[in-house]
Amino acid sequence: MGSYRDTMQVCLNGHVITDRFNTSPEFRKNFCTDCGEKTITKCESCGTDIPGDIIYDSIIVLGGFSAVAPKICSNCGEKFPWFEQRKKQDHEEIENRKREEEEKKLEKKLAAVKKIEVKIEGHGNVVNMGSMIDTVISNTLKLTQAGDKDIAVALETLTKAIGETNDFEDAEKQQYLEQLTTLSDEALKPADKRLPKSVLQNIINFGLGTLSAAGNVAQIWSTWGPVIKGYFLG
Numbered sequence: 001m002g003s004y005r006d007t008m009q010v011c012l013n014g015h016v017i018t019d020r021f022n023t024s025p026e027f028r029k030n031f032c033t034d035c036g037e038k039t040i041t042k043c044e045s046c047g048t049d050i051p052g053d054i055i056y057d058s059i060i061v062l063g064g065f066s067a068v069a070p071k072i073c074s075n076c077g078e079k080f081p082w083f084e085q086r087k088k089q090d091h092e093e094i095e096n097r098k099r100e101e102e103e104k105k106l107e108k109k110l111a112a113v114k115k116i117e118v119k120i121e122g123h124g125n126v127v128n129m130g131s132m133i134d135t136v137i138s139n140t141l142k143l144t145q146a147g148d149k150d151i152a153v154a155l156e157t158l159t160k161a162i163g164e165t166n167d168f169e170d171a172e173k174q175q176y177l178e179q180l181t182t183l184s185d186e187a188l189k190p191a192d193k194r195l196p197k198s199v200l201q202n203i204i205n206f207g208l209g210t211l212s213a214a215g216n217v218a219q220i221w222s223t224w225g226p227v228i229k230g231y232f233l234g
Contacts, residue, residue: 008052010069012037014082019052019067046076102144129170132177133163139184148187151231154224155184158208158217167215179207183228200232 007021011032017039018027031038042049051074053067071083136159143152162168162176182203186194194200208228211221 002057003054006052006055007041008050008067008069009039009041010050010080010082011035011039012081014069014080014086016067016069020055021052023055043073043076043078043080045078046073048073048075050080099145102149103141129163129174129177132174132181133159135181136177136184139188143184143187146188148231150227151187154227154231155180155187157220157224158211158228159184161217161220165215165217167217176208176211179203183232187231194232197233204229204232 006019006023008019009017009021009028011017011034013032013035015032015034015037017029017032018024021028021041029039040050050070069082069086070080071086072079136155140152140156143149143155159177159180162173162180165173168176182195183200186200204225208221208225211217211225214221
């Protein structure tokens, strides 16, 4: 069974017109119908054909994967005109995959945190601290998606630590979680739309700041407190 390599026709922006330039001439185009750029079939540096599909004698292949233009000529090593654009697209694809992986991890964390159902009773009302934890974790997921990973991790770590510690009475836990919920809400807003810096300073320094003397959570605050202060107070 014999085979040969066909030629690929590509526009200068890297859009593949056809990878069967010779065997399927009906698909040829002088200009790309997606972007309007002219098309080429050879390396403009050395004149070598751009490699296309492999054609097998006596075998008809139906369907298959979309062809992707090479970024560099395999004969002379010169970059094709679409090299930089493809390089950027490849980088964006890698970053998108990383974001998707981070989102999946955060979703798992959120699912785990939702199992925490801490309830307290006071003044005839039942306050579900688990719902406040859920709110903070949900907000940190959005912050991570927006690229604010450090503040997201800081708020999430402190929230989980307070929810799980036995060093506080329930009323103290509620107070700290309310402050973290407020900060997570404010972090989602543009800087000029947030609460006045004086208010944020009181929450951080005189509210959460007392965590510096709060048993096991003190170490966590010493690590992530500066991140929160830097984000909101500069």
